[in-house]
Amino acid sequence: MASSMCGMFPGQQPPGSLPPPGPGGPGQPGLLTGTPGNRGANNTLVDELEASFEACFASLVSQDYVNGTDQEEIRTGVDQCIQKFLDVARQTECFFLQKRLQLSVQKPEQVEKEDASELKNELQRKEMLIQKHLAKIHHWQQVLEDINVQHKKPTELPQGPLAFLEQASANLPAPMKPN
């Protein structure tokens, strides 16, 4: 029990290296910043999200549950912490969605610029796909020419391969012209 919990704390140090400015002392930041009504300038949504994230793991390694082994109490505490984490995450996502909605009305050129950049990326991806298919066509043409050279020795089917190659070469210049 203690080894897995001790192993979790060093892993949790990186997110803890940026502690939110809690109103209380240097105790556990997750429990001390549990004030849902405090959404002033000091506590941003990201700070609340980080605090609730740490609270999810603080409830697992808390010393308050060592004496009492009440299963329902532990389950309720963990569920509340996870529910709060999900609620704050949903609020943060709503914040970004509302900002984007405001931008789409007050600064529509930014949304249009984003659409233009996405379409340009799509254009580049199509171009790479076209180049890949053209290389494949050239490769198979070489294979067929080699087969044609082999077939010239027995001269059993002189016209079939030649007619096909003429047809293939006639079709190839078509995609080059639109460029």
Add this chain to the structure above:
Amino acid sequence: MTTPPLAQFSGQQQQQTQAARDVNTASLCRIGQETVQDIVLRTMEIFQLLRNMQLPNGVTYHPNTHQDRLGKLQEHLRTLSVLFRKLRLVYDKCNENCAGLEPIPSEQLIPYVEDDSSKLEDRMANQLRAASEERREVLEVNKKLKQKNQQLKMIMDQLRNLIWEINSMLAVRS
């Protein structure tokens, strides 16, 4: 209180803020939204790993399995630390860029079909000139995309004919 963490990541934050300054604000909002979703998904994966972990009871202890799961857990936590830092930067940048916008209620921003849009007409008249240029660019790129799609279709038809000819040659030979 907040000075030591900022001093540690000052170089990295400068690079990220330099890159974020050129990024579109609408794209920033989407990046922030995806970062929040990524954080929630990875948190759920951590709890999944913890649920599957077997407590050390001296009977079914495998060092390799334990090290593998411990590595996965630490990898998830390290990635979450990076994601939280990224989310904080995106959040601050969004607030900074949207500070000049007037706070309009969200209900008025939704375009209705029956609404004559007279409320936002005066406000949008200023942005229409700027947006029309971007929209023309979007239409132009759309036109190029259609040409690329037609070119792709032509190449696919040629490939299909090529395969059909090869199969015909094989059938004639056998």
